[in-house]
Amino acid sequence: xxxxxxxxxxxxxxxxxxxxxxxxxxxxxxxxxxxxxxxxxxxxxxxxxxxxxxxxxxxxxxxxxxxxxxxxxxxxxxxxxxxxxxxxxxxxxxxxxxxxxxxxxxxxxxxxxxxxxxxxxxxxxxxxxxxxxxxxxxxxxxxxxxxxxxxxxxxxxxxxxxxxxxxxxxxxxxxxxxxxxxxxxxxxxxxxxxxxxxxxxxxxxxxxxxxxxxxxxxxxxxxxxxxxxxxxxxxxxxxxxxxxxxxxxxxxxxxxxxxxxxxxxxxxxxxxxxxxxxxxxxxxxxxxxxxxxxxxxxxxxxxxxxxxxxxxxxxxxxxxxxxxxxxxxxxxxxxxxxxxxxxxxxxxxx
Numbered sequence: 035x036x037x038x039x040x041x042x043x044x045x046x047x048x049x050x051x052x053x054x055x056x057x058x059x060x061x062x063x064x065x066x067x068x069x070x071x072x073x074x075x076x077x078x079x080x081x082x083x084x085x086x087x088x089x090x091x092x093x094x095x096x097x098x099x100x101x102x103x104x105x106x107x108x109x110x111x112x113x114x115x116x117x118x119x120x121x122x123x124x125x126x127x128x129x130x131x132x133x134x135x136x137x138x139x140x141x142x143x144x145x146x147x148x149x150x151x152x153x154x155x156x157x158x159x160x161x162x163x164x165x166x167x168x169x170x171x172x173x174x175x176x177x178x179x180x181x182x183x184x185x186x187x188x189x190x191x192x193x194x195x196x197x198x199x200x201x202x203x204x205x206x207x208x209x210x211x212x213x214x215x216x217x218x219x220x221x222x223x224x225x226x227x228x229x230x231x232x233x234x235x236x237x238x239x240x241x242x243x244x245x246x247x248x249x250x251x252x253x254x255x256x257x258x259x260x261x262x263x264x265x266x267x268x269x270x271x272x273x274x275x276x277x278x279x280x281x282x283x284x285x286x287x288x289x290x291x292x293x294x295x296x297x298x299x300x301x302x303x304x305x306x307x308x309x310x311x312x313x314x315x316x317x318x319x320x321x322x323x324x325x326x327x328x329x330x331x332x333x334x335x336x337x338x339x340x341x342x343x344x345x346x347x348x349x350x351x352x353x354x355x356x357x358x359x360x361x362x363x364x365x366x367x368x369x370x371x372x373x374x375x376x377x378x379x380x381x382x383x384x
Contacts, residue, residue, distance in 0.1 A: 072116075072285065075116065082142045087128070088127075088224075092106075104168070105146040108146045112286060114343070137275075138159060145275075148170075160278075172267040173261055174240050174261070175260070177237070188209075193237070194219050194235070194236040194238065195240050197222050251362065284331055292341050295338075296341075297371060322339060
């Protein structure tokens, strides 16, 4: 073989290897850093929304496949902002163990699934938690017959907890800090966790307080169970998106902030037409009759008005799904507006 041919072959081989490495690196980068979510969403004409497979009040489907709940309505609000149609959502049920990896793999555009915002989840999975949509905390549910008033009275109890969650770590920390002996019974699947408690395999069920209210409704005798007043952790629940897609992050974030601002401004699904005719500057900015805030998000001027018309403000969504208008009847507590005794607060649209 002539020497020049051998050199050309080796050079070509090296170039080919370099190109292959570059392609693989580009694929990995694209997998982690995706900047075209809004474009793909519009192309498919639907938002892909990751939700809990079945948590009453937050996300659950009836026997006809119709989804409802607090987290479900948030995804409908995103669809309303983009398409002026809250029905343009495809709901993808995801288990706790694979919810973040499935978001990474672009199986969903947004995760709206009672997920706690934490440092490790943002860094380990390369994700952004857009905004706290529900301020929660971990608590305990016990049988009323046990006759206890506090988690500090649960010495020697068998406690059901879902494994590989922040709940498991919080439980360990609480009992260890208070020198309480207990037996931890771990279950990977939420359904197995629920069945274990309902069948009496354990004395206590621990989870986010909102989830305990939802699970109590599913028990054979809900009134025989009580949720203790103890809240042992901070659980800021938030919708989640991938890193490096700032345009999509802004839409998800400001969809939520629009719902909060609407409640503060007194704008609801019942009076949105009146708001469109308002002369108040802050209302005009909100509904899009003044300024170009919608265009700055890549949406229309009336993006926020669309959300409220089709889905409602934060208070409407809360009340009908988990509050006074629902079977759960969870007090708003911290989830009240900042000027009504809670800590719910949104940056202004201006």
